[in-house]
Amino acid sequence: MRVSKLFGKTLRDDPADAEVASHRLMLKAGMIHQAAAGIYSYLPLAWRSLRKIEQIIREEMDVAGGQEVRLSALQPRELWDASGRTEILGPQLFQLEDRRDRPLVLAPTHEELLLTMVKANVHSYRDLPMILYQIQTKFRDEPRPRAGLMRVREFDMKDAYSFDIDEDGLDVAYQAMVRAYRKIYARCGLDAIMVEADSGAIGGKDSHEFVLLADSGEDTVLLCEACGYAANAERAAFTKPPLPEEEPLPLEEVHTPGVTTIDGLAEFLGISAAKTFKAVFYMADGEFVFVAIRGDLDVNEVKLRNALAASELRLATPAEVESAGIVAGSASPVGLSGVRTVVDDSVHLGSNFVVGANRHDYHLRNANYPRDFKADMVADIALAEDGYICPSCDSRLKARRGIEVGHVFKLGTRYSEPFGAYFPDADGNDRPIIMGCYGIGVGRMLAAAIEQHHDDKGIKFPAPIAPYHASLVALNVADPEVVACAEDVYARLGEAGIEVLYDDRSETAGVKFNDADLLGLPLRIVVSARNLAQDAVEVKGRSESVAAAVPKADIVDRVREMLSGSYPQEAER
């Protein structure tokens, strides 16, 4: 491709509305165009890269035994009404009507439709196991699109679904998908780590996320360098430091004027926050819930939601707290009745806690569970944070930000049962299909790759997903010899199957070099009068600082060598 003909122009100034690197660089390099918040079009450069990512995913899905399907994006809303997800998804679901006022939705995911197809086509245990996948556009009206391609409302996603007769089969499929995912990221030149994840509202048991560590990421993950434990913060467990066991002392009221916070309370009484118990109030599916946790810990709302099996969870408003008869600032589980109470299991790790007295300016010393208060539920609802103790060894966890680029779930019968996806087993008994689902965001992969591979000059594309393999820069196109050589090199590389972006524009060296660095193809080949004097052209890797002079005749071999050398996993294939 000649740059003079390429659709898409680079920008000299940084676009004002882009803060994260991938967004800024893709706009600046002329790769993407924004239509509205979280809605982007892809220009040729981005689209080439995305297609390469898709192709890598497709190949690995096929190796893992997947069959590609293509499902309709426009779907009747009644399908979603039937699964109850019209309501669950709420405003996130794009809805429209056809000319006869029939309600339709733009599919945010495809479980519903796929299940109806599976029901129609799976008639026996002999049809299983099976893996289906699709790579196509999904629509979600996100509350807050952000960071360029990182979180958008229209996006391409690979979704795979496994269908098995039993849990053992699911385990096999799950492991095959995990292996495929690891290969996909490796082939794309991405350093993704697998972390334990919450399965969220999609349900199911085991769940893992694939995460690229990056400060611009939306997720927080906790990692243990010593034993390899890795989990999303929503899911992460940790060892809660125990307090010395004390003889239970009698409950005793203490005057605490003006004290309404845990820090204030600890300071006032000269004790550590861990010796206190704090109260937090939530509304879970409309029901008021009193939550208590040791003063040094914070509530993990995802764990709490799971413990309560609630679909909607939010902090209670001050008015709701008051109408529940709670004295905010001195709230206490002691003497509480008629309110659902959840207590973190840290209640077992200590004694003689200081709690509120349900009376302004008073707290209670020496509260002990279960002597002084009851709970409807005791569970781990604590949020893991940086520096906490690893749950599987005694090292410290590190908190890092990351970009979620893949998520795998063991769904079990979560969808097959309600959708009636049953099959007769060898004994003729109907059994629900055991399912797994496995997603990768294609556009987010591209954004994440750029987050992970860039410098102050621009992108540094991993070769397998670069829009082209090399930039060919002709310096001074007014010089006929330079042009002749560049054309010759362009033609020969093209014949050798190497994808070259040929900068044939009448621009100065600085402009061309800067644009080449900005787009960040793996190699840069320069043809100039200076090199031509030695019958050479020069080749430089995007990350290298000095270029190598290569005899003109050797250029094809040399480029091939350098491309395979930088990505051995590609060369092996």
Add this chain to the structure above:
RNA sequence: CGGGGUGUAGCGCAGUUGGUAGCGCGCCACGUUCGGGACGUGGAGGCCCCGGGUUCGAGUCCCGGCACCCCGACCA
């Protein structure tokens, strides 16, 4: 949905007490240059986000919308 910010040329921005819009980059033409965002000369390019209002007169003041960005809430 709450908080903050921004809407003026393709991009980045300025615009004074209200007086009919400018700079840089980019773009077009010609010439000189030619290894890290060159230079000269000449040009083109505007629904000042939208709608009301005040005023002789509004990019500017007032009211009401909308859009986009950031933080938070939310996020199969």
